Amino acid sequence: xxxxxxxxxxxxxxxxxxxxxxxxxxxxxxxxxxxxxxxxxxxxxxxxxxxxxxxxxxxxxxxxxxxxxxxxxxxxxxxxxxxxxxxxxxxxxxxxxxxxxxxxxxxxxxxxxxxxxxxxxxxxxxxxxxxxxxxxxxxxxxxxxxxxxxxxxxxxxxxxxxxxxxxxxxxxxxxxxxxxxxxxxxxxxxxxxxxxxxxxxxxxxxxxxxxxxxxxxxxxxxxxxxxxxxxxxxxxxxxxxxxxxxxxxxxxxxxxxxxxxxxxxxxxxxxxxxxxxxxxxxxxxxxxxxxxxxxxxxxxxxxxxxxxxxxxxxxxxxxxxxxxxxxxxxxxxxxxxxxxxxxxxxxxxxxxxxxxxxxxxxxxxxxxxxxxxxxxxx
Amino acid sequence: xxxxxxxxxxxxxxxxxxxxxxxxxxxxxxxxxxxxxxxxxxxxxxxxxxxxxxxxxxxxxxxxxxxxxxxxxxxxxxxxxxxxxxxxxxxxxxxxxxxxxxxxxxxxxxxxxxxxxxxxxxxxxxxxxxxxxxxxxxxxxxxxxxxxxxxxxxxxxxxxxxxxxxxxxxxxxxxxxxxxxxxxxxxxxxxxxxxxxxxxxxxxxxxxxxxxxxxxxxxxxxxxxxxxxxxxxxxxxxxxxxxxxxxxxxxxxxxxxxxxxxxxxxxxxxxxxxxxxxxxxxxxxxxxxxxxxxxxxxxxxxxxxxxxxxxxxxxxxxxxxxxxxxxxxxxxxxxxxxxxxxxxxxxxxxxxxxxxxxxxxxxxxxxxxxxxxx
Numbered sequence: 001x002x003x004x005x006x007x008x009x010x011x012x013x014x015x016x017x018x019x020x021x022x023x024x025x026x027x028x029x030x031x032x033x034x035x036x037x038x039x040x041x042x043x044x045x046x047x048x049x050x051x052x053x054x055x056x057x058x059x060x061x062x063x064x065x066x067x068x069x070x071x072x073x074x075x076x077x078x079x080x081x082x083x084x085x086x087x088x089x090x091x092x093x094x095x096x097x098x099x100x101x102x103x104x105x106x107x108x109x110x111x112x113x114x115x116x117x118x119x120x121x122x123x124x125x126x127x128x129x130x131x132x133x134x135x136x137x138x139x140x141x142x143x144x145x146x147x148x149x150x151x152x153x154x155x156x157x158x159x160x161x162x163x164x165x166x167x168x169x170x171x172x173x174x175x176x177x178x179x180x181x182x183x184x185x186x187x188x189x190x191x192x193x194x195x196x197x198x199x200x201x202x203x204x205x206x207x208x209x210x211x212x213x214x215x216x217x218x219x220x221x222x223x224x225x226x227x228x229x230x231x232x233x234x235x236x237x238x239x240x241x242x243x244x245x246x247x248x249x250x251x252x253x254x255x256x257x258x259x260x261x262x263x264x265x266x267x268x269x270x271x272x273x274x275x276x277x278x279x280x281x282x283x284x285x286x287x288x289x290x291x292x293x294x295x296x297x298x299x300x301x302x303x304x305x306x307x308x309x310x311x312x313x314x315x316x317x318x319x320x321x322x323x324x325x326x327x328x329x330x331x332x333x334x335x336x337x338x339x340x341x342x343x344x345x346x347x348x349x350x351x352x353x354x355x356x357x358x359x360x361x362x363x364x365x366x367x368x369x370x371x372x373x374x375x376x377x378x
Numbered sequence: 379x380x381x382x383x384x385x386x387x388x389x390x391x392x393x394x395x396x397x398x399x400x401x402x403x404x405x406x407x408x409x410x411x412x413x414x415x416x417x418x419x420x421x422x423x424x425x426x427x428x429x430x431x432x433x434x435x436x437x438x439x440x441x442x443x444x445x446x447x448x449x450x451x452x453x454x455x456x457x458x459x460x461x462x463x464x465x466x467x468x469x470x471x472x473x474x475x476x477x478x479x480x481x482x483x484x485x486x487x488x489x490x491x492x493x494x495x496x497x498x499x500x501x502x503x504x505x506x507x508x509x510x511x512x513x514x515x516x517x518x519x520x521x522x523x524x525x526x527x528x529x530x531x532x533x534x535x536x537x538x539x540x541x542x543x544x545x546x547x548x549x550x551x552x553x554x555x556x557x558x559x560x561x562x563x564x565x566x567x568x569x570x571x572x573x574x575x576x577x578x579x580x581x582x583x584x585x586x587x588x589x590x591x592x593x594x595x596x597x598x599x600x601x602x603x604x605x606x607x608x609x610x611x612x613x614x615x616x617x618x619x620x621x622x623x624x625x626x627x628x629x630x631x632x633x634x635x636x637x638x639x640x641x642x643x644x645x646x647x648x649x650x651x652x653x654x655x656x657x658x659x660x661x662x663x664x665x666x667x668x669x670x671x672x673x674x675x676x677x678x679x680x681x682x683x684x685x686x687x688x689x690x691x692x693x694x695x696x697x698x699x700x701x702x703x704x705x706x707x708x709x710x711x712x713x714x715x716x717x718x719x720x721x722x723x724x725x726x727x728x729x730x731x732x733x734x735x736x737x738x739x740x741x742x743x744x745x746x747x748x749x750x751x752x
Contacts, residue, residue, distance in 0.1 A: 072670065115745070116745075117745035118742040120678070
């Protein structure tokens with residue numbers, strides 16, 4: 001095996017701790033870094049973790065145990081611009097952002113790459129549950145993690161393709177249980193640390209708190225507006241459309257004869273459109289902000305797509321494709337195709353790339369001029 | 379220290395022979411420290427490190443004022459170490475007040491704020507404490523102690539000096555005699571880590587923060603670290619022996635270091651050069667470079683540097699000291715690099731660093747980091 005100098009992103013969690021440990025075990029020269037993305041100073045979580053200090057301290061303890069150097073990279077400025085500002089602006093436009101994808105695509109890997117180069121590293125590693133390798137043609141490629149419950153390929157569709165040959169994902173072939181076992185065997189302090197669930201820059205757990213501090217006073221996204229049904233009739237009032245996401249049931253009030261869901265958020269009129277479950281079904285979707293790890297799939301090709309984390313992939317046919325946007329026809333209708341969320345595109349196990357969902361298409365034929373059969377005007 | 383540890387294993391509080399020996403050794407260490415500082419031995423208290431010394435001075439004084447029915451008022455400078463800053467904030471949380479006074483890059487203090495605050499106060503000598511560092515730990519800037527002493531005397535307010543950075547590099551005894559409270563740290567003198575001293579002119583200024591045992595005149599109870607005290611005394615003697623010669627040597631090394639860095643990086647800014655500064659710290663700002671990469675890259679190349687204070691550089695962020703001295707825009711626009719020199723620094727070490735720093739900077743810039751290649 002080639003001994004390489006590898007930069008490992010260590011968040012202070014168990015996954016990245018074991019990642020570093022496995023690379024040390026494999027004989028590489030490993031440098032641990034923690035990316036400081038957000039300062040908790042002045043928030044209620046401050047006492048618990050100042051500037052993510054808890055994560056930094058744990059990562060440093062693990063690095064000391066492994067006998068590797070550990071440094072802190074401050075990427076707060078980039079992160080605020082590329083991830084937090086985008087998160088806020090997406091909600092303000094009635095969409096549902098995916099900040100982890102945004103961070104991987106725009107901040108984390110790019111910053112790691114540059115800093116790794118500066119430190120003379122030949123590789124970059126993270127604790128994602130994905131596998132790196134080569135495809136049939138010998139091109140560098142990413143594949144789903146073997147542990148299907150943990151697979152994180154979905155979060156990585158936006159990586160710059162030139163970075164692929166440098167990436168190491170030692171956890172791609174392991175299960176979460178195996179990772180915890182390894183951490184315990186090696187007596188790493190992070191072995192039994194709970195999974196992080198929250199968005200890292202929303203310490204209160206409620207993203208609307210962040211919107212309230214980041215959007216100017218009386219921003220329309222946080223002002224009351226009408227809740228209307230599919231026929232346009234007002235059925236209630238909401239306290240700000242930024243609190244709603246397509247497919248959501250909570251916060252709509254009762255009084256419907258069958259369960260109602262958010263079908264669409266219309267920022268121009270501050271309206272939240274609700275309807276029964278069938279109205280959530282989409283036959284296709286438009287995706288923009290595309291990124292391809294390999295070339296784009298050709299029109300007519302059947303791929304499989306994943307439209308939320310943890311969901312199973314579903315077959316879709318490429319209808320139209322340009323460098324900037326793509327229309328996909330779903331082989332089976334899907335529920336709650338949410339604007340702003342990610343659409344990761346796979347060929348079998350291999351991650352091809354993906355984009356951001358611009359909008360669901362309730363009836364693909366309707367888009368090409370034929371009127372929709374159902375009286376859906378959303 | 380090993381000699382003391384092995385020969386005098388007793389607890390200084392024990393009545394038997396071993397205890398007596400340990401007690402004598404501890405007293406000898408205290409006497410030696412008092413000699414160097416030119417203060418009475420009874421005013422020297424051994425504590426656990428510089429942070430504890432700072433905390434005891436500030437919170438011990440606040441408790442004392444409170445026990446006498448006053449609301450404590452801590453006045454401290456805007457460039458204090460976190461040990462002072464956070465202790466003062468803790469005093470505020472326990473129903474106290476704090477006022478921060480400014481410092482300019484030449485070390486001049488905002489005496490107007492201090493005077494006005496104290497003049498407005500009904501009973502400053504019972505309630506207030508002035509706390510100010512002697513030498514700033516990030517830039518080496520020497521703060522204007524004489525003026526501060528005058529104000530403290532005129533208002534009859536006790537003065538605490540955090541002398542952790544200046545000890546051994548500047549004339550310490552003069553300050554130790556003049557201040558009411560003075561903090562020192564062992565490892566900054568090349569002595570034992572986690573050993574500190576608080577000089578306290580008048581024991582009645584402070585209430586203890588720990589209880590049980592009565593050691594150190596009840597001010598810092600707990601079994602004494604006899605070997606640590608002996609090591610501390612030794613370190614202080616060594617650091618102050620030929621202090622002037624050593625300071626001159628370090629100044630030459632520092633000037634050479636800064637001259638060499640300036641040649642390699644023309645738009646370099648030397649922080650703290652506006653006024654008097656301690657000879658052992660160089661703090662420079664490299665424009666157009668993010669602050670986070672340089673320390674790690676230098677470390678991997680064999681140069682041990684930091685972007686600021688070691689306690690904070692783990693979490694990085696912009697330096698409040700540089701913000702105070704040079705403004706937010708400058709502090710955010712440069713990568714600060716702090717290099718310190720000590721008794722083991724030689725011209726070879728400096729020349730070595732001068733070869734490595736520009737090379738590492740070149741590598742960082744060629745990786746696409748930074749805005750202004752030099």
